Amino acid sequence: MKSAACSLLLLVLSAPLAAQELPSGYDGPPPPVLPTTVSRDAQGRVTVRAVRLTAPLRIDGQLDEALYRTVTPISDFIQLEPQPGAPATEKTEVWVAFDEDNVYVGVRASESQPGRMVANEMRRDAAGVYQNENFAFAFDTFYDRRNSVNFQFNPVGGRMDGQNTNEGQYNGDWNPVWDFAVRKVDGGWTGEAAVPFKSLRYRPGRAQVWGVQFRRVNRWKNEISFLTRVPDGLGTNGIQRTSRSATLVGIEAPPGSRALDIKPYVTSDLSTDLTADLPVRNKVGKDFGADVKYGLTRGLTADFTYNTDFAHVEADEQQVNLTRFSLFFPEKREFFLENQGIFNFGGAGSTSQTIFDTPIMFYSRRIGLDQEQEIPVRVGGRLTGRAGPYTLGLLNMETKDVDRLGVPATNFAVARVRRDILRRSAIGAIATRRSRLASGTGSGETFGVDGSFAFFTNLSVTGYWARTRTPGLRDGDTSYRVNANYNADRYGVMLENMMTGGNFKPEIGYVRRDNFRKSRLALRFSPRPTRIRSVRKFTYEVQGVYYETLAGVKETRDVEFTFQTEFQSSERIQVSYLDTFELLTSPLRLARGVTVPPGGYYLRTLTAQTTIGQQRAISGDISVEHGPFYSGDRTAFGFTGARVKLNAHLAFEPGIQINRVTLPFGSFNTALVSTRTTYAITPMMFLSGLVQYNSSNNAFSTNVRLRWEYRPGSELFVVLNEGRHTRRGGFPHLENRSFVVKVNRLLRF
Numbered sequence: 055m056k057s058a059a060c061s062l063l064l065l066v067l068s069a070p071l072a073a074q075e076l077p078s079g080y081d082g083p084p085p086p087v088l089p090t091t092v093s094r095d096a097q098g099r100v101t102v103r104a105v106r107l108t109a110p111l112r113i114d115g116q117l118d119e120a121l122y123r124t125v126t127p128i129s130d131f132i133q134l135e136p137q138p139g140a141p142a143t144e145k146t147e148v149w150v151a152f153d154e155d156n157v158y159v160g161v162r163a164s165e166s167q168p169g170r171m172v173a174n175e176m177r178r179d180a181a182g183v184y185q186n187e188n189f190a191f192a193f194d195t196f197y198d199r200r201n202s203v204n205f206q207f208n209p210v211g212g213r214m215d216g217q218n219t220n221e222g223q224y225n226g227d228w229n230p231v232w233d234f235a236v237r238k239v240d241g242g243w244t245g246e247a248a249v250p251f252k253s254l255r256y257r258p259g260r261a262q263v264w265g266v267q268f269r270r271v272n273r274w275k276n277e278i279s280f281l282t283r284v285p286d287g288l289g290t291n292g293i294q295r296t297s298r299s300a301t302l303v304g305i306e307a308p309p310g311s312r313a314l315d316i317k318p319y320v321t322s323d324l325s326t327d328l329t330a331d332l333p334v335r336n337k338v339g340k341d342f343g344a345d346v347k348y349g350l351t352r353g354l355t356a357d358f359t360y361n362t363d364f365a366h367v368e369a370d371e372q373q374v375n376l377t378r379f380s381l382f383f384p385e386k387r388e389f390f391l392e393n394q395g396i397f398n399f400g401g402a403g404s405t406s407q408t409i410f411d412t413p414i415m416f417y418s419r420r421i422g423l424d425q426e427q428e429i430p431v432r433v434g435g436r437l438t439g440r441a442g443p444y445t446l447g448l449l450n451m452e453t454k455d456v457d458r459l460g461v462p463a464t465n466f467a468v469a470r471v472r473r474d475i476l477r478r479s480a481i482g483a484i485a486t487r488r489s490r491l492a493s494g495t496g497s498g499e500t501f502g503v504d505g506s507f508a509f510f511t512n513l514s515v516t517g518y519w520a521r522t523r524t525p526g527l528r529d530g531d532t533s534y535r536v537n538a539n540y541n542a543d544r545y546g547v548m549l550e551n552m553m554t555g556g557n558f559k560p561e562i563g564y565v566r567r568d569n570f571r572k573s574r575l576a577l578r579f580s581p582r583p584t585r586i587r588s589v590r591k592f593t594y595e596v597q598g599v600y601y602e603t604l605a606g607v608k609e610t611r612d613v614e615f616t617f618q619t620e621f622q623s624s625e626r627i628q629v630s631y632l633d634t635f636e637l638l639t640s641p642l643r644l645a646r647g648v649t650v651p652p653g654g655y656y657l658r659t660l661t662a663q664t665t666i667g668q669q670r671a672i673s674g675d676i677s678v679e680h681g682p683f684y685s686g687d688r689t690a691f692g693f694t695g696a697r698v699k700l701n702a703h704l705a706f707e708p709g710i711q712i713n714r715v716t717l718p719f720g721s722f723n724t725a726l727v728s729t730r731t732t733y734a735i736t737p738m739m740f741l742s743g744l745v746q747y748n749s750s751n752n753a754f755s756t757n758v759r760l761r762w763e764y765r766p767g768s769e770l771f772v773v774l775n776e777g778r779h780t781r782r783g784g785f786p787h788l789e790n791r792s793f794v795v796k797v798n799r800l801l802r803f
Contacts, residue, residue: 076263076303077197080263082100082301083095083100085303086102086103088105088125089125090103090126091105091126091128091150092130094130098282099282099300099301100300101302101303102128102281102301102302103150103302103303104302104303105121105125105151105152106151106304106306107153108153110248113247114246115235115244115245115246116237116244117162121151121160125149127162128148128150128281129146129147129148130142131146131279131281132281133278133279134278134279134284134286134289135276135278135289136276138286139283142270142279143272143277144163144166144270144272145162146164146189146268146270147164148191148268149161152305152306155251155252155308157193157251157305158247158249160244161189161244161245161246162242162244163187163209163243163244164241164242165242167274168240168241168243171209171243171274172185172273173187173208173210174186174210174699174701175208175702175705176210176734176740177212177705177734177737178213178738178763179214179229180212180705182705183207183212184206184214185273185673186210186212186273187208187209187273188212189207189208189269190206190269190270190271191205191206191247191267191268192205192218192266192267192268192269192294193249193264193266193302194266194296194299195254195256195262196256196257196353197257197265198296198440198443198474199296199299199478200220200478200480201218201219201220202294202296202299203215203218204218204293205232205247207234209238210702211236212737213737214226215228216228217392217395218293218294218296219396220395220398220480221508223398225391225392228391228392229392230253231250231252231802232247232248232249232250232766233766251307251308252315252349252802255349255352255440256307257352257353258352258353260306260309261306262305263302263303263305264302264305265299265301265302266299266300267280267282267298267299274669276590276622276623276624276667278290281300282300284298285511285542285543286542286544287541287542287544297478313347313348313802314346314349315345315348315800315803316346316801316803317344317345317346317768318798318801319345319363319796320341320796320797321339321341321365321795322339323338323339323340323365323794324338324339324793325790325792325793326790327789327790328789329789329790343361343362344360345358345359345360345362351439351441353439353440353441354438354441354446355437355439356436356437357435357436358436359389359431359433359434359435360433361430361431361433362434364428365792366759366761366796367387368386368742368744368759369744369746370383370386371746372726372748372753373726373748374711374726374750376715378642380566382410382564382566385417385418385419387422389434390418393436393447394418396446396447397447397449397468397484399415399470399482399520400412400415400502400516400520401506401517401535411552411554411570412552413533413563413564413565415484415520415560415563416484416486416562416563420562420563420564421466424461429454429456429461432452432453433452434449434451435450435451436450443473443474444471444473445471446471447468447469448468448469448470449468449469450467452464452466453466464488464489465490466486466487466489466562467486468485468562469485470482470483470484471483471484476507477508478508479508480505480506481505483501483503484500484520485499485500485501486499486563491524491525495525496525498523498559498561498562500521500522500523500561500563501521501523502518502519502521504517504518504519505517512540513538513540514538514541515537515538516536516537516539517534517535517536517537518534519533520534520558521558527557530556530557530558530604531558531559532553532558533552533553533554533558535552536550536552537549537551537552538550543582544580545578546576546577546595547576547577548576548597549574549575550573551571551572552572552574553571553604554567554569555568555569555604569603569604570601570603570609571603572599572600572601573599573600574597574598574599576598577596579593579595580592588621588622588623589622590621591619592618592619592620593616593618593619594617595614595615595616595618597612598613598614608635609636609637610634610635610636610637612632612634613632613633613634615631616628616629617630623667623669624665624667624668625665627662627663627664628661631658631659631661632659632681633658634656634657635654635656635657636656637654637655638650638655639652640652642684644684644722645720645722645750646722648715648717648719648720648722649719650684650719651719655684657681657682657683657684658682659679659680659681659688660679660681661678661679662677662678663675663677664676670699671699672697673696674693674694674695674697675694675695676692677690677692677693678690679691686716686718687715687716688714688716689714690714691711692710693710694711696709702734703733703734704731704734706730706731707731708728709726709728709729710726710728711725711726712724712725712726713725724749726746726749726750728744728746728747729743729744729745730743730744731743738762738763739763740761742758742761743756743758743759744758753777753778753779754779755777756774756775756776757774757776759774766800768798768799769797769798770795770796770797771797772794773793773796774791775791775794776790776791776792777790
């Protein structure tokens with residue numbers, strides 16, 4: 055039995071929320087009076103109330119405290135899929151409470167057929183959590199109707215968390231300290247979560263008004279429902295539409311001191327590198343360092359790092375490149391990931407480059423990595439957060455000099471500011487500086503301004519203008535982009551105009567393509583058939599993209615037609631046809647001994663792809679491509695995002711991509727094969743192994759990681775990395791190997 059103290063509740067049953075606690079211009083329904091916790095109006099707006107506790111909840115997932123018996127839960131979720139606007143078919147009940155230390159969320163998720171639930175992912179931040187039955191909640195702690203912090207968990211203990219910036223730029227690599235527990239019960243499952251106030255940033259003042267959204271996913275029936283009505287067609291991403299969240303009242307933030315987190319670490323390693331100028335074998339190393347986080351205000355956080363170590367970071371996934379553009383690899387280092395969305399500029403992300411032509415002004419992999427070698431980070435600092443209507447991001451990092459690579463000590467500085475205007479719009483600016491260029495001479499600087507403007511429900515306009523300063527490069531050092539996007543459930547239209555000069559060189563950024571002007575038009579029609587019960591939605595899409603050099607020469611022309619069928623079961627079938635003209639002004643090396651000469655080429659690709667849902671024993675994306683390719687032809691096969699369902703502890707994720715290319719000036723095949731095997735011992739401890747073979751660069755690599763979060767925010771890592779080559783026959787020959795043990799400890803004051 056739990057103690058009587060854990061059952062005590064402070065219920066204010068008579069006095070409504072004081073008028074001064076509501077934000078100016080508040081136009082939602084009046085705050086509910088306990089024991090009622092939710093009120094709705096005819097316009098679909100929702101206000102919910104948090105309950106003050108006199109003693110903390112025990113986070114065990116049982117829902118047996120007095121809170122759950124005496125307070126009416128928040129319920130009546132609304133479907134987004136498959137029947138937008140209809141009541142959810144399964145009942146979800148939620149309670150929000152708080153004490154001096156934590157905000158609590160409890161949920162009872164009823165299931166009419168619990169035996170069909172999809173729940174097989176236990177790892178933290180694994181994509182499988184997103185594809186399971188799950189419950190999510192989001193807090194807009196500044197009540198700016200634009201940004202939020204998101205939390206979700208499934209019935210077997212898998213969890214995900216992340217930051218949502220500007221209603222759609224999501225950073226899933228934010229890992230705050232929070233606790234939760236789940237239980238499977240008769241007729242469904244239950245869960246409890248506790249988020250410390252110290253893990254959150256919010257406005258000054260004890261009385262708080264936040265935005266809040268809840269989302270329930272019934273994966274076995276592919277149903278998505280929310281607390282409030284969100285625009286059709288957003289799917290699970292509807293939780294990022296912060297402007298449609300409910301209003302949460304009643305929270306009283308603690309008046310305590312500013313949060314201070316100190317996280318020291320120690321490492322020991324054994325390394326071999328046979329590719330170095332002076333090869334080493336089994337070299338023993340050791341190191342130490344620390345990260346410090348200090349809450350300057352409730353909205354601004356300062357981070358400091360000394361002798362930052364990234365030895366525990368997961369290995370990059372190999373890629374095959376059959377284009378003339380450089381590859382993009384996402385950032386995976388924890389220090390750079392938190393609040394990364396603040397530094398996003400002009401519509402481009404920073405952890406995944408989805409708008410490939412849009413330059414990234416701040417690409418954090420430029421810091422501490424050079425010539426695919428790690429450059430030690432000596433010291434660094436960062437200030438991020440909000441101050442009134444302003445979002446601020448300041449970063450300064452110092453790397454050490456590395457004589458063997460000829461890389462001098464370098465300073466990297468970034469300043470980003472963004473100001474909210476109107477209801478869902480913002481304007482901002484960015485400036486970056488690198489004290490020494492990669493070439494070792496001079497410094498490089500970038501300046502830019504951008505804006506994002508939201509109109510009505512589904513129309514947005516974004517744009518930027520930026521300029522770089524690089525010694526010896528002047529003309530062609532600017533870039534701009536204007537993009538208008540109407541993205542509704544049934545119709546979609548996108549217009550884009552963009553230019554990037556040939557000398558546009560953001561030295562702490564990433565530019566995939568330069569010296570071009572681009573015009574793009576995309577049209578989409580997505581009807582929901584009412585007479586075909588197995589089909590949720592058809593999508594017809596056509597887009598045309600035209601590129602020319604700044605001298606007016608046509609360089610690329612793309613026309614693409616796509617047809618997709620999305621089934622109620624979550625499976626998809628997609629067929630697309632891409633017709634491309636590509637002008638090569640210099641030879642393009644595709645493989646050893648195979649180089650495409652300069653000239654104009656027509657490339658046409660027919661692609662068929664099917665997506666198998668996560669509820670199946672084997673899931674993933676299967677694709678087949680074929681068509682003319684640089685005066686020859688290419689046939690490709692892929693099985694990606696694959697997962698073999700074994701149980702909640704063991705996951706097997708194979709992947710394969712094969713290209714068969716036949717050209718008049720040479721033929722070749724490429725194969726990229728990977729296998730990720732993960733054993734989740736508990737939700738806080740897992741062992742993961744990634745084995746990859748890439749025939750295009752004769753690389754065979756292995757990354758094995760044990761991660762144990764032995765207490766919230768404190769971790770033990772044991773990592774084995776090995777790189778081999780297959781240029782000679784026989785067993786792949788060793789190039790490098792490292793064995794690392796790292797332990798850190800979070801000290802929270």
